[in-house]
Amino acid sequence: MARQISRGENKHRVVGNLSALQGSRFFAKEQNVVNLGSAAREGKILNRENFVAIAAARASKNSDFKNFISFCGGSSCALRRENFKGKNLRSGASSCVCHADGGPLNFNGENSAANPSAPKNPHRKALILSDGRKGHENQSIAFCELRGLEFCICRIAYANKFLKLCSYVLDFLGLYFKIFKCDLGGSGTAADPKNGSNLNSSALNSSASQNSANLDAPADRNLNFADFDLFVGAGSTTYYALKFYARRYAKPSIALMYPKGYRKDFSVIIAGAHDRPKPRANLKISPVSLSFSRPQGLYRPQRKAVGFIIGGPNSCFEMGDEILKQIEGVRAQFADWEFALTTSPRTPRATESALEKLSWDYSVIYSREPVNPIGDFLAQCEWVFISEDSVSMISEAVSNGSASVAILSLKRKVAHNKFNDFISALVSTGHARRYSEGVKPKKTAKYNLKAFVREIKI
Numbered sequence: 001m002a003r004q005i006s007r008g009e010n011k012h013r014v015v016g017n018l019s020a021l022q023g024s025r026f027f028a029k030e031q032n033v034v035n036l037g038s039a040a041r042e043g044k045i046l047n048r049e050n051f052v053a054i055a056a057a058r059a060s061k062n063s064d065f066k067n068f069i070s071f072c073g074g075s076s077c078a079l080r081r082e083n084f085k086g087k088n089l090r091s092g093a094s095s096c097v098c099h100a101d102g103g104p105l106n107f108n109g110e111n112s113a114a115n116p117s118a119p120k121n122p123h124r125k126a127l128i129l130s131d132g133r134k135g136h137e138n139q140s141i142a143f144c145e146l147r148g149l150e151f152c153i154c155r156i157a158y159a160n161k162f163l164k165l166c167s168y169v170l171d172f173l174g175l176y177f178k179i180f181k182c183d184l185g186g187s188g189t190a191a192d193p194k195n196g197s198n199l200n201s202s203a204l205n206s207s208a209s210q211n212s213a214n215l216d217a218p219a220d221r222n223l224n225f226a227d228f229d230l231f232v233g234a235g236s237t238t239y240y241a242l243k244f245y246a247r248r249y250a251k252p253s254i255a256l257m258y259p260k261g262y263r264k265d266f267s268v269i270i271a272g273a274h275d276r277p278k279p280r281a282n283l284k285i286s287p288v289s290l291s292f293s294r295p296q297g298l299y300r301p302q303r304k305a306v307g308f309i310i311g312g313p314n315s316c317f318e319m320g321d322e323i324l325k326q327i328e329g330v331r332a333q334f335a336d337w338e339f340a341l342t343t344s345p346r347t348p349r350a351t352e353s354a355l356e357k358l359s360w361d362y363s364v365i366y367s368r369e370p371v372n373p374i375g376d377f378l379a380q381c382e383w384v385f386i387s388e389d390s391v392s393m394i395s396e397a398v399s400n401g402s403a404s405v406a407i408l409s410l411k412r413k414v415a416h417n418k419f420n421d422f423i424s425a426l427v428s429t430g431h432a433r434r435y436s437e438g439v440k441p442k443k444t445a446k447y448n449l450k451a452f453v454r455e456i457k458i
Helices: 002-059 063-072 134-147 161-173 236-248 321-333 349-356 374-380 391-399 418-428 449-454
Strands: 095-100 103-108 125-130 150-157 181-183 188-192 197-201 230-234 253-256 268-272 283-286 305-309 338-342 362-364 383-387 404-408
Touching: 125 134, 125 236, 134 150, 134 230, 134 253, 134 391, 134 449, 150 236, 161 236, 230 236, 236 253, 283 449, 305 321, 305 374, 321 349, 321 383, 321 404, 338 374, 374 391, 383 391, 391 404, 391 418, 404 418
Parallel strands: 125 150, 125 230, 230 253, 253 268, 268 283, 305 338, 305 383, 338 362, 383 404
Antiparallel strands: 095 103, 150 181, 188 197
16 A cells, blocks of 8 residues: 555656646747747848848949949948838937027937837927028028027038939939038037937037038037937928938928928928929928027117118129119108118128218128128117018018018019019018008018917927
8 A cells, every 4th residue: 555655656746747847848938939939020120121221222223323322331321211100219318508599408318218208298309400501591590499499500511512412313212321411510529329420519509610610520528319309401401411310310300491302201391482382281381481580789779760781682683873772762761760771791892882971870881790780670670671682681571570671672684583473472461562662651560470380280
C-alpha cells in the first residue's frame, strides 16, 4: 500500500512538472507570437516607407534629377512624401526668447512622449519664414499681430538661382528636400531635430536679426521647429520652405499673397483681390494687403494735420512734376492745417529735393533718415494723401488709424494696370477717395482687417 501511494505521488509530481513545463513552453510560444506580430507590424511600416521611397525614385527617369536627389540625400536632406495627416511630431525640449508687441515671450519646449496629446489652445505660436523683403515680411507680421499670435522670424535663402528653380520642379512632383538655408540671426540656434542640424537664432524680431545675412554662425540656444503651431510666409522664396516645414511637422501652412508657380495646396492662402486669383476652397480673398500699424511717437501735431506719403516710380508709373502740383493743390485747400511729409525708398532724389523746398511742420526724407512715421500719420492726421504706386502703403492707410485716405495720381506707363482695379474697389466701398474727384469735407471708412483675419479657420 505504501509503495502504491509513493508511486501515485511520484506520478502526480511528474505530471505536474510536465504540465508546468508545457505551460511555460506555451507561454513562451505565446510571447513569441506577440513579439513576431509586433515585428511584423514594424516590418510592414518599414516596407511601406521603403516602398514609398522606391516608388518616388522610380517615378523619375531623368538621370540628372536622380543625381540631384542623390546629392541632396545626405543626413541634412530627407525625402518626405508620406501622408502626415493626424500625426503629432512634436518632440524634444527647447527654450528660446522671442518678441511680440515689443516684449519678450518665453517659448519653452516640453519633454513629451513621441505622440503627446494635442494642446488645448492650438495655433498660438507662429514661425514666420521671410525672404528679407520688408513688404513681404511686414505682411507676415501683420497676420500674426491681427491673429494675436506670438511669433519668431526666420530668414529663408537659396544658395543660388538654380536651387530656387528646382523648388518649382520639386513642388510640382510633390517632393520636399531641404535645399534652402534658414537663418534666425547670430546669437542662438534653432534646432531642426528631423534634419539633425542647428539653425541660427538671435534677438528675434529686432532690426539686427532682420538684417542678418549669416546663415552658418555657431550659437548657444536651441529652438525646435516642432514647438511652433503654424508656419507663415509671403513671397516666392518662402513658399517651398513653407511646405517643407509644414509637412515635416504636420502643422498648418499660411501662404500670403498668391503663390504663382507653386501648387496651391497650402492650408490657407490669403491673396489680394487685385491679383485676380482663381477661387479655391483654401483661398481667402482680401480687398487689401495685410498690414498692421501703430504710432511710433515720431510725430505729434499741434493742430489739425494733413499727412503726405510719397512712393516712387515702378513698372506701372512714372513720378515727375505732376505729384508736386497735386501736393501744392492740397496745401492750398487746407491752408490753416499742419503739413507732414514722408518719402519712401523708391522716391527719386529729384522729387525729394523739390519737396524739401516746401515748408513742413514735420518731414522725413527717407534717403537721409530711414524711419517710418506712417503709423503716426494715420493716428494723428485728419487726412493722408498717398501716391497711387504702392498697394502696401494704401492698404495700410485704409485699414489702420483714423485718418481719411485720398489717392494722388501719377503718370501711367500703360493705360490700365492692377492698381486701377485695386483703387477703384476701395473708392466704390468708401474706403478711399481720389484727390481728382474732390475730398473736402467727405470722410472715408476703415476696412476691418482684424475681423477678416480672425474669421479665417485654420
